Amino acid sequence: MRKSIKLTCLIAIALVVGLTSFSLGDDKIIVAVSIPPQVEFVQNVGGGFVDIIEMVPPYSSPETYEPTPGQMKQLSRAKVYFKIGTDLDFEINLMKKLVSINPQLLIIDCSKDIDLLAHGAAKKAEDSYKKHEHGHYDPHVWNSLRNVRVMIDNITDGLITIDSIHKSDYLANAASYKAKLDSLDLAISDMFKNSAKRTFIVIHPAWGYFARDYNLIELPIEAEGKEPAAADIKNLIKTAQAQNIRTVFVSPQFNSASAEVIAREIGGVVEYIDPLNGHFLENILKTAQKIAASLKES
DSSP, X not given: OHHHHHHHHHHHXXXXXXXXXXXXXXXXXXXXXXXXXXXXXHHHHHGGGEEEEEOSOTTSOTTTOXXXXXXXXXXXXXXXXXXXXXXXXXXXXXXXXXXXXXXXXXXXXXXXXXXXXXXXXXXXXXXXXXXTOTTSSOOOXXXXXXXXXXXXXXXXXXXXXXXXXXXXXXXXXXXXXXXHHHHHHHHHHHHHTTOXXXXXXXXXXXXXXXXXXXXXXXXESSBTTBOOOHHHHHHHHHHHHHTTOOEEEEOTTSOOHHHHHHHHHHTOEEEEOOTTOSOHHHHHHHHHHHHHHHHTOO
């Protein structure tokens, strides 16, 4: 009888320990982000303390994506949402819905304190929010190592707000990732330091902040999200020929037909660069290498 009782107690203890271990293993903060690159940002700061919901899947455009019912259900359990914070239609529409499904959700603006590009001029992010001028600013803030440094600070502040117990971990993780950003920034700066040519052609204007960082000129085929007119294509061809540009960069999220026309007319090539690749550091290095190589073409 005593052996039976002891065995029962041991089984009960084992079950409790097992359940406790499972609970602790799953006791992570549920956070949400808009686009794939943010997953890397938040993961590098949050480490093992976070589970991340990615809203816009790879190869989809954050300017037109509609969240699924399943994603909305996931968001109802999230503690914090790290939005890009610029003029993306996706986020503007989503923020309105979040108020009703998760009123306690903390929303962190990742673009806070970033100088936003507006018609070629840098503007403070807070000006955009005060004016509410949708579409006035370039939303692609993440395609800049220097901007991401600011975004990491905003992400760190957000995680500390909801989980101050792990403040030291978040600060240490953020410092480590920012060191990688700084190192890569220096390396990319060296790539363009002695380049006589500074202009590159892209299908979609997702690299304006990257161009600003390294004193380059981004020449987009699209204009305000619209397909170019025949006259626009003709002008781009003339510009490319005059500046001896031989590469036209396209993205997997957008139709490349007009880029292929231009490349054919200038005797050049079409090259893919992805503004939404989730492997951010690796991707921005590869992008820089491709652009730098195109500027050396004669």
